[in-house]
Amino acid sequence: MIPRRTNWIFIVFCLHLIQVQSLLDASWWSTVAQLSTALAGHNVKPVCELPGLSPGQAQVCELFKDHMPAVSIGAQNAIQECQRQFTGHRWNCSTHYSTGMLGPIHKMATREAAFTYAILSAGVTHEIGRRCKQGLLTSCGCSDEIKPKNVPNDWSWGGCGDNVEYGYKFSRDFIDIREKEHDPKRNHDNGRSLMNRRNNEAGRKILKRHRKPKCKCHGVSGACNMKTCWMQLPSMEQVGKILRNKYDKAIRVQINDRGNLQLLADETSRERKTRALPTDLVFMDDSPDYCRFDRHSGTLGTEGRVCKRGSTGAEGCDSLCCGRGYNTYTQEIKSKCNCKFEWCCKVVCQTCNNVTQVDICK
Amino acid sequence: MAGGAVIENLSNRKLFVIFAGLLVIQIMFFLIGAWYSPSPSSYMEFEMITCRDETKGLSGKWIHRDNCQQIGELSEFTPSSFDLREIVFVAKMPHIRDGIELEYSPWFQFLLGVLHVDVEYSTHFKYVANAQLELEVRMGYREKKSAKNDWKELTTSNVTRTLYCSIPEDEKKDGGTYDCEMLDLFELGSSSYPFYLINIRIPIDQQACQYDPRSPNCQIGKLTGLRLIEIHQNGGFTLVWLWTKTFMTPVVAACLWWYYNRINQLARNPLLLERAILYLGLSLAILDFPIEWISLTTHFPILLLVSDLRQGLFYTVLFSFWLIFAGEHLIDDTTRNNINSYRFNLFFIITGSSALLVYDLVERGVQLYDPFYSVWSSPTGSQIAYCAIFISAISTVIYFGFLLFKIVRVWNTIKNKRSAQLYQTSENRRLKVEGVIYRFKFLMLFTLLCAAFTIIAYFMKQYGEAQLHGDEARDGFLTGSTSAFFTGAFGMCNIYVLLLLAMYAPSHKHYRGATQLIDENDDEIIDDPSNQHTESNAMTTFLKPSTD
Numbered sequence: 001m002i003p004r005r006t007n008w009i010f011i012v013f014c015l016h017l018i019q020v021q022s023l024l025d026a027s028w029w030s031t032v033a034q035l036s037t038a039l040a041g042h043n044v045k046p047v048c049e050l051p052g053l054s055p056g057q058a059q060v061c062e063l064f065k066d067h068m069p070a071v072s073i074g075a076q077n078a079i080q081e082c083q084r085q086f087t088g089h090r091w092n093c094s095t096h097y098s099t100g101m102l103g104p105i106h107k108m109a110t111r112e113a114a115f116t117y118a119i120l121s122a123g124v125t126h127e128i129g130r131r132c133k134q135g136l137l138t139s140c141g142c143s144d145e146i147k148p149k150n151v152p153n154d155w156s157w158g159g160c161g162d163n164v165e166y167g168y169k170f171s172r173d174f175i176d177i178r179e180k181e182h183d184p185k186r187n188h189d190n191g192r193s194l195m196n197r198r199n200n201e202a203g204r205k206i207l208k209r210h211r212k213p214k215c216k217c218h219g220v221s222g223a224c225n226m227k228t229c230w231m232q233l234p235s236m237e238q239v240g241k242i243l244r245n246k247y248d249k250a251i252r253v254q255i256n257d258r259g260n261l262q263l264l265a266d267e268t269s270r271e272r273k274t275r276a277l278p279t280d281l282v283f284m285d286d287s288p289d290y291c292r293f294d295r296h297s298g299t300l301g302t303e304g305r306v307c308k309r310g311s312t313g314a315e316g317c318d319s320l321c322c323g324r325g326y327n328t329y330t331q332e333i334k335s336k337c338n339c340k341f342e343w344c345c346k347v348v349c350q351t352c353n354n355v356t357q358v359d360i361c362k
Numbered sequence: 363m364a365g366g367a368v369i370e371n372l373s374n375r376k377l378f379v380i381f382a383g384l385l386v387i388q389i390m391f392f393l394i395g396a397w398y399s400p401s402p403s404s405y406m407e408f409e410m411i412t413c414r415d416e417t418k419g420l421s422g423k424w425i426h427r428d429n430c431q432q433i434g435e436l437s438e439f440t441p442s443s444f445d446l447r448e449i450v451f452v453a454k455m456p457h458i459r460d461g462i463e464l465e466y467s468p469w470f471q472f473l474l475g476v477l478h479v480d481v482e483y484s485t486h487f488k489y490v491a492n493a494q495l496e497l498e499v500r501m502g503y504r505e506k507k508s509a510k511n512d513w514k515e516l517t518t519s520n521v522t523r524t525l526y527c528s529i530p531e532d533e534k535k536d537g538g539t540y541d542c543e544m545l546d547l548f549e550l551g552s553s554s555y556p557f558y559l560i561n562i563r564i565p566i567d568q569q570a571c572q573y574d575p576r577s578p579n580c581q582i583g584k585l586t587g588l589r590l591i592e593i594h595q596n597g598g599f600t601l602v603w604l605w606t607k608t609f610m611t612p613v614v615a616a617c618l619w620w621y622y623n624r625i626n627q628l629a630r631n632p633l634l635l636e637r638a639i640l641y642l643g644l645s646l647a648i649l650d651f652p653i654e655w656i657s658l659t660t661h662f663p664i665l666l667l668v669s670d671l672r673q674g675l676f677y678t679v680l681f682s683f684w685l686i687f688a689g690e691h692l693i694d695d696t697t698r699n700n701i702n703s704y705r706f707n708l709f710f711i712i713t714g715s716s717a718l719l720v721y722d723l724v725e726r727g728v729q730l731y732d733p734f735y736s737v738w739s740s741p742t743g744s745q746i747a748y749c750a751i752f753i754s755a756i757s758t759v760i761y762f763g764f765l766l767f768k769i770v771r772v773w774n775t776i777k778n779k780r781s782a783q784l785y786q787t788s789e790n791r792r793l794k795v796e797g798v799i800y801r802f803k804f805l806m807l808f809t810l811l812c813a814a815f816t817i818i819a820y821f822m823k824q825y826g827e828a829q830l831h832g833d834e835a836r837d838g839f840l841t842g843s844t845s846a847f848f849t850g851a852f853g854m855c856n857i858y859v860l861l862l863l864a865m866y867a868p869s870h871k872h873y874r875g876a877t878q879l880i881d882e883n884d885d886e887i888i889d890d891p892s893n894q895h896t897e898s899n900a901m902t903t904f905l906k907p908s909t910d
Contacts, residue, residue, distance in 0.1 A: 133409040133589070135427065135457045142459045156467040156597040159404025160459060214544065216476050216593060218403075220670045220722070228403045228593045232478075235539055 054178035064139070067170065070131045071124050078123025081240040082116060088315030090290040090302050090322070109192050109284035115247045117196050118203030118281055121175050122239050125204050128167035129233060140166045162231055164211065168204050175200055191255035191284060198261065198282050205279045206242055210234040243281070250281040291322035305361045321361035331358045369805070369865040380864075384857050391606070391853025395846035399602040402845050408590040410451040410562065412436055418447035424502055424513040425450045425561050436586055444568045447498075451562040451588045465506065465556035468658045469597030472666055473558075475547035478589040481527055481582065483538035489527055489583025496578035497521045498563040499734055501548065503555035513559050519734040521547070525582055540583065544591070548733040551663035551726070553594060562588065599845055600654070606849060607652040610856050614650050617863050618643040624867040634699045635690045638683045639862050645679040646859045648672055667726040674722070676855075678715040681761060682708055684809070688768040692775060707764055714757030721750035769806070776803075805865065812858055815851075 048061035048068075061068055082093035091112050132140035142160040179193040179200075211231035219225035234242075253276070256262040263276060276282060288294070293301035307317035307326055317326045333356055336349035372380075413430035417423060430452060433439045441448045456464040466473065481489055499521050502513035527540035564579055571580035621643060625632040632640070649672045657665050685707050690699070701708075721737070724746070728735040737743040776799055 130409060132457075133407045134411055135408065135454065136411075138458045138461050140457070140459055142464075155456075155459065155464050156469055158400035158598055159594070159596050160406055160457070160464075163407075214478075214591075216474070216544070216591075218474055218593060220673050226402060228405050230405045230407060230591055237537065237539070 054181050056177040056181050057174060060174045060177065064170070064174075066137055066139075067128065067131075067174075070127045070137070071174065074124035074127030075120055076123075077127065077236050078120045081123070081236045082119050084237075085240045085244045088308070088313070088320070090314070090320060091287070091299075092305075108288070109195050110287040111247055111250045111281070111283045112287060114195070114199045114250055114281040114283045115243060117199040118206070118246070119240060119243050120203070121171050121200040122203035122207045122243070123236060124175065125164070125167040125171040125207050126233060126236055126239070128170050129164045132163035132166055164208055164231065164233060168208060171204055172201070190259055191261070194255065194259075194261050195253065195282055195284055202246070202279050202281055203239075203243065206246070207234065207239055209279065210238065210242060246279065246281045250283050251276045253282045253284055255284075289322065291324075302361050307359050307361055309359050317359050317361070324362045326359045326361050329358050329360065331356055367866045368869045371869040372865075380861075384861065388850070388853050388857055392846050392850040394602060394606065395849030398598075399845035399849065400596045400598040402599045402848055403593055403595050405591050405593045406456055408453040408455065408457070408592065410453045410560075410588040410590055412439075412587070413450045413452050414439075414448055415450045416442070416448065418443075418445070419450070419498070419500075419561075419563060424500075424511070424559060425452050426454060426511055426513070426559055427452065428511055437584065445565050447563050447565050449563065451560075451564075453560045453590050455558040455560070455590075455592055466553045466558070466594070467556070467597055468552065468554055469600045470553040470594035471600055471654065471657065472595060473548075473550040473553045474593040475549070475560075476591040476593065477523075477545045477547040478591065479525060479527075479542050479545065479582075479585060480587040480589065481525075481540040481542055482536075482584045482586045483529055483534055483540060484536055484584035487584040488581070489525075489540060490575075490581035491526075493525045493581035493583070494576070494578040495523050495525045495545070495582050496565070497523070498565060499547070500561040501733070502559040502561075504557040504559070506556050516555075516558070517733055519732055521734045521739070522578060523736075523739050527583070546736045546738065547590065549666075549726075549729050550733050551666035551730065552657050552661060554661045554663075560590065599848075602845070602849065603852075604652050604654055606852060607650050607654075610852075611647065611650045611652060614643065614647045614856065614860065617860050618647055621863045621867050628868055633690075634701060635686060636866065636868070638686045639866050642679050642683045642859055643863050645676045646856065649676045650856070663730055667722065667730070670722050670726060671719075674715055674719060678711055681711045684765055685711070685761075685768070688765060688772055691772045692768070707761065710757040710761045710764075714754040714761065717750040717753040717757070721747055805861075808858070808861070812854055815854060 048058045048065070053061060079093065086092045093112075093116070128137070131137050140163050142155050176197050179197045211233055213229045214232050215227050215229040217224035217227050219227075252264040253261045254264050261282065288299050290299045291302055293299065293303065302320050302322060303324075305320055307320040308315045309317050309326075309328075311317070312319075314320065333354045334351050335354060337352040338350045369377075411427070411430060412433040413425050414433055415423070415425050415431075423429075433449065436449070439449070456466060458464065479495065483489075497520070498518075500518045501516045503516045504511075504513050508514075523545040525542060525545070527542040529538060529540045533539070564582075564585070566579045567577065570577040575581060618640075621640060625636050625640065653668065654665060656662050682704075685704060686701075689704060724743075725735075725737045728737075737747045780799060
């Protein structure tokens with residue numbers, strides 16, 4: 001997956017504007033993920049007028065321009081993690097190369113869509129929080145500690161708190177805003193909006209809930225009568241893992257007459273779930289089989305994917321190629337071997353040639 | 363007539379009023395912390411940005427955000443030489459927030475730095491357990507008025523720490539992250555400058571690594587970043603704390619003066635217990651003295667050490683006092699009123715506190731010169747530190763065991779006395795004796811209550827930290843009010859000692875005529891047919907009014 005990521009950066013997105021228009025609504029994320037390229041390059045186009053951003057988002061973007069690289073990197077990290085979690089599955093979180101899209105496209109309200117929205121909003125929250133700690137963003141907030149009115153500086157009174165809160169709020173304001181807007185150009189689907197918002201929130205909540213406190217004692221002689229604790233964010237990898245579990249246990253919902261989400265009884269398990277946790281992923285539609293390229297449902301199909309012969313898992317050829325069979329090629333892979341260690345940034349390696357057989361789905 | 367302590371001559375009503383008053387004051391102390399003060403300390407986290415410096419630090423140039431040639435991904439960076447001095451980890455403290463450049467204030471009292479090293483699992487760059495990490499740290503400061511990047515040198519140091527990391531088995535693939543223990547980086551005893559800048563280099567000596575893989579920085583694995591956590595005391599807490607101290611100092615001093623006069627006006631020499639209380643009061647006065655005001659105007663880095671020493675002194679005297687307090691109430695023991703008879707037990711207190719003193723002097727003392735020093739960083743140093751802490755822990759345990767033993771003995775003695783005497787005497791006298799013993803027990807209970815409060819406060823704090831796991835950590839009642847525990851404990855300490863000073867001072871009602879020595883006193887009691895044992899001091903004086 002990794003080499004593909006470098007390819008994305010070189011993709012010029014003007015080319016596919018027309019072709020992509022129909023897919024835009026479901027894949028505005030890809031726009032977001034490309035923001036950093038737009039900012040870094042000498043792009044004539046004003047950043048915040050990228051297609052795909054809703055009017056509200058464009059406004060936020062204009063106000064917080066320095067946050068946009070963070071949003072973009074956060075989204076890219078999330079997509080990368082998503083692809084890592086779903087390697088070898090029929091749906092592997094990737095998009096068709098020719099569309100120039102970075103992220104996956106979801107036209108249907110499936111489990112996969114739920115996962116994607118959750119991990120993307122978590123990724124943005126994560127990256128914003130990280131940039132705050134790097135001091136790259138000037139607007140990260142201080143604590144709202146109550147202080148006497150005549151004290152001028154609340155920082156010297158009560159210190160600065162955790163910046164996950166800031167990332168959380170920013171991510172909510174920037175990402176969820178599009179689900180609240182009634183854009184005349186898009187056909188508004190209330191159920192889908194609610195579902196997206198819920199899954200976005202789940203991703204952020206999971207990130208927040210899985211912070212780990214670390215503490216330092218600094219009393220007399222290092223005794224613990226004085227102790228300061230701070231929260232450590234989980235890595236995107238951990239978030240991905242947790243979300244993957246949530247994906248397996250995602251809950252089916254439907255929109256009821258009052259316009260709220262309602263849980264549906266699960267056919268497979270007898271017990272009826274009455275309540276979904278805020279960290280649970282929810283979905284409405286059944287997933288397609290992801291076997292064939294289908295523009296309508298936004299699936300890419302598994303044609304051309306590498307599969308594993310004889311494996312019974314998801315990555316096995318029988319499952320991955322949907323019974324269409326596979327071609328076998330001989331491939332020579334050059335890999336690094338006999339590497340010698342030289343601290344953080346340098347390894348001296350020899351190159352070895354390995355001849356292997358690769359199976360690719362028809 | 364024997365000179366009784368104040369406690370014996372107070373009516374129940376007065377005693378009740380005093381206790382009620384003290385309880386109100388105690389609650390006020392607690393509320394001051396809970397309402398007016400923010401949490402005692404807070405932190406700021408810095409993810410150090412990585413910059414490229416072609417001069418490898420030889421030019422003495424400070425690397426900061428504005429001249430940083432930022433390296434995006436460490437693992438993708440190709441340095442021009444192998445010692446890696448080209449890579450500089452930079453953090454400017456504090457951050458800019460809400461568009462405002464924050465400043466450190468002298469109100470913060472101290473600054474602590476903790477370093478988190480992020481190590482990624484890699485098959486090429488293997489982390490070896492207990493690898494030595496050597497950092498070349500430069501710390502600069504900037505005054506408020508100086509130009510934007512006019513950094514001045516505060517200290518330069520080579521820091522060696524041991525890196526303890528662990529990784530679960532299933533994470534052992536490229537990209538997995540180690541969970542590393544944090545490292546103590548620096549400790550500043552005063553926060554006198556508004557801005558600080560830290561430049562860290564992690565040099566690597568290729569030859570040394572080939573020669574001996576255990577050399578520093580050879581086995582630290584694939585380092586992906588450094589995170590610095592800075593901890594300081596909150597200005598709001600300092601303010602509240604300082605004012606409570608400033609308010610309490612004259613009260614304690616006045617009380618101490620009064621007590622001193624009382625025992626000086628005695629015709630006899632002061633008893634050991636009376637002297638012990640005097641010293642306890644004195645150490646409290648020293649503890650309370652708000653010397654911290656100085657640090658707000660001048661550079662005063664020794665403060666952290668001084669406040670440690672003051673606290674150590676107070677606890678040493680308090681522990682000694684408890685021992686003497688219990689011992690002096692052992693009625694059947696004839697060797698009382700002599701400090702020498704306590705030397706065996708006092709020895710443990712002295713050993714324990716001097717072990718801690720040595721530790722503190724080494725750790726905080728050296729930090730006055732080198733803020734990056736840590737006893738724990740060298741094997742010998744950490745052995746000494748462990749030793750000191752072990753010795754003091756053992757001494758404390760033995761001490762408390764012994765104290766408990768003594769208290770139980772006192773308790774039993776009192777019980778025996780009471781059952782032996784009360785029913786032989788008149789109703790009037792019985793009531794009086796009951797009352798006196800009751801008051802004595804009350805004070806003992808007060809001590810226990812104080813101890814219990816301390817323990818409860820400790821567990822509440824633990825519980826508060828457990829709440830940190832929750833989603834809405836900031837809203838937790840207990841996490842927000844640790845300041846209340848600090849001011850509460852401080853108030854309790856003061857009230858406890860003040861109460862002792864007031865209650866155990868020789869009573870005004872009797873001392874004028876009191877000329878007797880302890881021996882005479884004993885004689886007098888032996889004359890009393892109802893008394894078969896020699897008694898003196900507290901217990902004597904307790905029982906004494908009953909002979910009126």
